[in-house]
Each structure stands twice: as C-alpha cells, then as structure tokens.
Amino acid sequence: MRSICLTLPTNRPCAATIAAVGEEAAYAVEHFDNDVHLVILDSCAPPVYAEHAEAVRRLPTSPRLTVHHLDEARQRDFLQRVTERTGNAKPELLRDLLLPDGLSYGACTDRAFLLAAALGCESVHRRDSDSRYQSAHGRPVFPVHHELRSLGKRAADAARGVDETTLATEHLDRRVAMVGSSFIGELSVDLGGILAADPEVYHDVVSLWAPAHWPAEQKRQLVDESFRGAGTRPFERDHSLLTLVDPMRVDMCNISFHGVHEQVPLPPARDTIGSDYFLLHLVRNAGLPGVLHNRHIVNFHTSERRTGPGFLAYQTRFAKFLLSMLHFHFIYDGMAESGDSLLDDRGHIRASAIAALARESAPLDRRENVQRLDALDSAYRRLGGRYTTVADQLATRRERLLDEARSDIEDFAVLTEAWGELMSAARQTPLSPPPSGRPEVHG
Template identity: 50%
Template sequence: MQRVCLALPTMRPCPGTIVDLAEEAAYAVATFGVEVHLLVLDTTDAAGFAQNAAAVASLAPAPGVFVHHLGNDGQREFLRRVAERSGGADPELLLDLMLPQAVAYGSCVNRIFLGAAALGCTSAHLRNDDFDFQVVDGQKMYPIHQELLSIGKPAGEAVAGVSRSELDPADADKPVMLVSGSFIGELNVDIGEIQELDPAVYREVVRLWAPPVWSDEEKDAMVDVSFKGAGAEAFSADESVLGVPDIWDVYMCNIALDHRGYEVLPLLPSLETIGSDYVLLHALVHSRLPGVVHKRHIVNYYTPERRIGAGFINYQMRFVKFLLSMLYLYPVYGGMIDLNRELLDERHGLKVEPILDLVRGSFDWDRAGNEHCLDVLDRSYRKLGGKYAELADVVAGRRRQLLDEAQEDAERWAVLVEAWAGMVAAARAEGLHLAVDGAAG
C-alpha cells in the first residue's frame, strides 16, 4: 500500500488547520486507498502546543490515517538520535542545522523530509498553517486529489491522470517528482503594504530579487508576477498539465514531492530567511524532471503578528535576508540550468555531487552585490518613513552581520548536503515512533 506523509510545520496555534488536514487525509484514504501519516511538527510555546494538541486529541479516528504531533522535545529527541546514527563528524552541529533556536523555514521542511523517511513514506505533501482550502459547491478542493493522481508514477503512466500533457516522449520513463498548485489571496510574501504606500519603491525593492545579469525589462517583468501566485483565479475546473514545470508555477505552500528528490538534496538551513525552502524545486525543474501543475489553489492569508511592532521588524528582516541570499543562490541555480539533464544519473535520480560543487563554488562570491542591495533598501525604507524608517535603522545596525550571515548560510548548507544521505538512512532506520510526544492513532 502506498504510504504518504501529509505534513504541517507550525510555530503558532492552528487548531482549525489541523482539523482541515485530518479531513484531507481521510479524503485521500477514501479516494485513493493510500495510508496517510499526518505529521504536525510544532515549535510553538507551551500554551500554543496545548491548543494544537487538543485539536489532535479531538480528531475522530479514521481508518488509514495516522496522526503524529511532535513538539520541540520530541523533534529534538528524534533528530539527536538521527544525527548520532548518521555517522556525521559533528552530530551537535547537524542537530543545530536541523532544529535551531531561531526560525528556519528550510530546516522545518528538512525535518519533515526526515520524518517522512522515518515513517516509510514515498512522498511528502506540504501545507502551511496560514491557508484555507477553496470550497466549491460545499466541497473543499483538496490538493492531495491531484497530487496522488501522479506523484511518483512514471510520467508515461501519469498522462492518464492529467487534463493536458506537454511531456517529451523521451521522458516517459522518468518519475513525476513534484505536483504543485498555486495560491490565491494575499501575496505569499507580506510586502503588499509597500506597494500601497509607494508603487515605485515597491518596484525598486522587488527588482533586487532578480539576477543582476538580467535586463531592466526582464526585471520589471519579474516584478509584475512576483509573490502573486494565481492572483484572484478562483477554482473553476480540475485542470492539470504534465511536463517540465516552469519554476514560477511551483510553490512550497501547496506541493507534493517524491522521496527520490528530498532524500537527495536538503533545503537551506538559513536562519530567519524566507524563501530558503525553494532550492529543491530549482534542482528538480532545472534537471528537466517531469512534474504536474494543477489548479487546486489554496487561499493564502496573513497572521496579524507580522504587521506591527517586533513582529513587523522580524518578518521584514527575513525578507531582507532573502534578498541577500540570492547572491549565493543564483550561481547555484545558474549552474543547475547549465548542467540540465547532467544533474541526473542513469536511473533518472538527482546527483548530489555536482550540486554540492556549485554550492561550494558560491562561498567566495563578491559581496558588492549585497552591499548595493542594502544601500537600495536603506534608501527605500527611509523614503517610506514611519515604521519602515525604524526598519532601516535596524538593517543599518546589523549591516556587517547580515553580510556575514548570508555567506555563512551557504557554508552551513554545504555541511548539511554532505551529511544528508547519512541522515536520511539514519532516520529510516530509527523510525519515528520513539519521538512522538503528541497524539498518534
């Protein structure tokens, strides 16, 4: 029986989301006859964990659905065992890369990947804690419906489950490595207020995301589509396309990934940096592996704590660090594009060695680009004034630290990539049962 991991990383109380995902899991079992492990990785405080645990405890038993709710202690116990068993030279460092004290978007998804391996799952289906499903005629549009039609199948077989195929016949034997929808609602990065205050400043700031070698026209075109997902495109019909997806059409908030991808390449363990969880998608797309893009988009919304006070500063600093991370990621992405299908072995699997070489080659990239980025942000934030001027002061006060951390994040990623195969093997051997400190059933 196919065993899959439906996963929710969270750092806030989200009992409603847990209930929704339990319903999605039950739907998957009833519709596809799979076994679903709902994995909730919870780094909230004690009060928040209690709320989420109560939601888990309230779930009605459902055949074929197994719920695992792990808090900080349970995750740390599991990861320590994995790090020690992996054969890595520095288990404490590996533990810190996987479960740091600070927010790390890539690390939380890496924990999901190891949890899925420990549970014996062949795919991971990722959701966020700040979304809703679209509802049509009283029915929730679960993305897992489209995901399970294709994920992991040879692309030639997956043709039967999509509404349109753009598959190169030469790729028919390759597995479908990702299935992704998009989102509607608010931007997936909370910078819409900048656009409302000053569209010209918004354009200048978002252009910092673009590769520096792009033309002004290319940068402007990117600004027009960035962070918007499917815009206001409400669900109308189950449409899906099989082929090599465009990187702009795949989103970590609404995706299924085959284990033959995430068991090879971990995500960046960057601290306090949004967007650090997209590198695997680039590897899969740029190596020309098949995927499916569908229209069961989720509805994105913002949680209020990121709009005021310390929450505002913290979130916007994560965006600043995202922009700085591009200096080290674009050489990797560009190298992936150049290597193309050479990133794959004879069994159509990702080869980690060329990717690791690209990561190592990015360490000494000239920081001038990031110096310029911080100069533009300082000028832009001060033009906006108010809380953005306060943000500019924080960025200026941490300027040297931010530049150093961007490089260190790339170096830490290389350490994790080197250790990843051993970590995955250790997780699979260790299992997850000893670490579950929430409900399981």
C-alpha cells in the first residue's frame, strides 16, 4: 500500500483550514488504497500553535491516517539530523537555506518534500492556509480525488481515467509527475487594490514580471491572464486533461508531485512570492506528463498583508518576485531549449543541469532589474498614499534588493546540487520523538 503526504505549511491562524484539510485526508483514505500522512508545518507563535493543536485533536481518525503537527523547533531538529547525515561540507548553510530566518515559500515546501521522504511517502500534495474548498451538492470538492487517480501512473495507463488527452505519443511511457488545478476568487497576488485604483498602473506593475524584450501586446496579454486563476465561476462537474500542463493553469495551493520533487528542490529565496512555482515550469519543459483538473480551490487574502507592516512586507515580497524574474526567465528559456535532455536514462531530472542554468544566470547584467525598480517606483508614486511609503522603502533598500536577487539564485544552485544527498539522508532519518505534552501522532 502506498503512502502519500498531504501538507499544509502555515504561518498564520488557520484552524478552519486544518479541519478542512483533515477532511480531505480522511476522504483520501476512505476512497483510495493508500495511507495518508498529513504534515502541518507550523511557524506560528505558541498561542496560535496551541489553537492549531486543538484543531488537530479534533480531526477525523483512521488507522491509515497519521497527522504530524510540527513547530519550527521540531522541523529544525529534523533538518539538523538530515543535514549532518549527508556528510556535506556545509550542513549549517543547508539548514539556513531550508529553514531561514524569514519567510520563504520555497523553503517551507522543500521541508515538506524531505519530511515526505522520511515518512516513506511517494507523493506530496500541497494546500495553503489562505484558501478553502468548493462544495457541490453539499459536499466539499477535494482535489485529492483527481490526484490519486493519476499521479505516478504511466501516462498511457492514466489516460484511461481522464476525460481528455492531448499528450503526444512519445510522452505516453513517462509517469505522471504532477496533478494540479487552479483557484477561483481573489487574485493570487494581492494587487486587487491597485487594479481598483488605477488599471493602467496595474498594467504597468504586473507587466514588469514579463521578459524585458517582449513587445507591448505580449505583455498586455500576460497582464490580462496573470494571477486570475480560473476566474470566478464555481465548480459544476468534473473534467480532467492529461497533457503537458501550462504553469499558468495551476496554483501551488492546489498541486501534487510525484518523483520530480525528489530530484530538484524549490528555490529557497527569502521574502519572495512566487519562489515556490519553479517545478511547474520544470515539469512542462522536461516533457513530463501532468493532469489538469477543475476542482479549483477558493483563494482569499488575510487581513495582515493589507495594513501597516504587513502591507509593506507583502509589497516588498512582490518587488523581489519581479527582480527574481531576470534569472528565472533565463533558466526557463534554457530548460525549454534543453527539453528531453533535462532527463537521464531513467526519466529523472538531471539536477546538475538545473544547477548549471542557475549558476549561469547569476552574473546576468542587472540593468534590467534597475529598470524594473525605476518603473515600480514611478508606478507606486503615481498611486500615492501608502504606496508612496512602499516606494520610499524600496528606494532605501535598492542596492540590497538588487544584490539579493543574485544571491537568491546562487542559493538555489547550492541547494539543487545538494538535493540528491539531502533526499537520501531524509529517507534514513526518522522524525524525532514528540516534545512532552505535544503528541505528534493522531490517527
């Protein structure tokens, strides 16, 4: 019987989401022949952690469902034992990349990948704390339904269980590496206030994540499509498509991976939104099959990122995302050009090829990013009000932000080069005994 890892990283109060994901985990064991490890990676302060622990105690029970609720101390202890087991010359650096002093969307999911390996799970299924499930006929619509029908199967076999196939014949012998869907509701990036205030400024800001050389019309098409997910239309009936999945059609709140997450990590950039989307591009460019379904999750934004320090922090993360694209567009282009050569003779991603592209991108001329910061400064000052405060903050951090864009991609190369030995070590590393008074296992 296979084991899967359903994971929920969180740094905010989300007891209701924990309850909902627990229901999805119970659905998975009731309807499919597998064991489920629900891994909650909790970076919240002790009072909120205690609320979450109470939510965990109320989750459904099953002999085939185990819940692991890990605070950062537990995660750090696990990572210390994993990194020391690797024999890597710089275990402290690897730990800092995997559990940095600061927010990292990529690093939190990388920790889930390593924990899944330690638990013997063959796939990872990620959800987010600022989202909820749709319902149909009074019942939640769980994405895991489609994920477990196809993930890890030979594509030719998975084709029998989907509604439509557009996969080329040469890809049918490969295994389904990813199953995912998108979201409905609010924009995935919290820029709705800019769109409401000034659509032209919104266009100027969002177009900054496009390659600088794109023509104006191509940038406008990207802006029209960006961050909107599947729109607002609610779920009506199931549909699934076996294909090479377009990264613009899936979201990391509604994703699952088989195999590929054990071969290449996500970029561990700090305080940078979008740093956890890399594997979506890699799966497509390497010609790995995926399934796109329509059990979209409902996205919403919590209040802390819209006022005061939270607003400034979020807008800085967005700026760092824009600067990161100088390097990622180069890597995406390189991956697209490499195609099948990204795979070894077993059909696995050659991590060395990805690390090489990351290192090659690091010394790119940063004038493009200087222009991005200039354009972002102008746009925010046109908006005025609190956006002027954002512009002032970005101006004071200008050189640091430019330097961090390069160091972040160098960190990604370091982690990618060590990922194979980290995964091997994780498979041999048990989770630590639970701290007194905090039972780890519930099932």
